[in-house]
Amino acid sequence: xxxxxKPNTMEKFNRxxxxxxxVGDEIYSxxxxxxxxxxxxxxxxxxxxxxxxxxxxxxxxELGLTxxxxxxxx
Numbered sequence: 667x668x669x670x671x672k673p674n675t676m677e678k679f680n681r682x683x684x685x686x687x688x689v690g691d692e693i694y695s696x697x698x699x700x701x702x703x704x705x706x707x708x709x710x711x712x713x714x715x716x717x718x719x720x721x722x723x724x725x726x727x728e729l730g731l732t733x734x735x736x737x738x739x740x
Contacts, residue, residue: 686721695721707734
């Protein structure tokens with residue numbers, strides 16, 4: 667179940683303003699959808715570069731979410 671607080675709106679974060687964006691419940695690093703908010707979790711969509719992982723960790727910390735990595739279970 668996804669929890670959209672601001673569907674279809676784009677939001678920038680205080681850090682990484684150039685490359686990190688939230689659109690509804692989707693998190694984009696550069697132009698790639700790297701995670702989805704499913705409160706109280708942030709579902710990470712794959713294995714990413716160090717920079718992108720920093721973006722994901724930052725979002726989780728800012729929004730008080732727990733990172734889940736379901737791709738590691740398969």
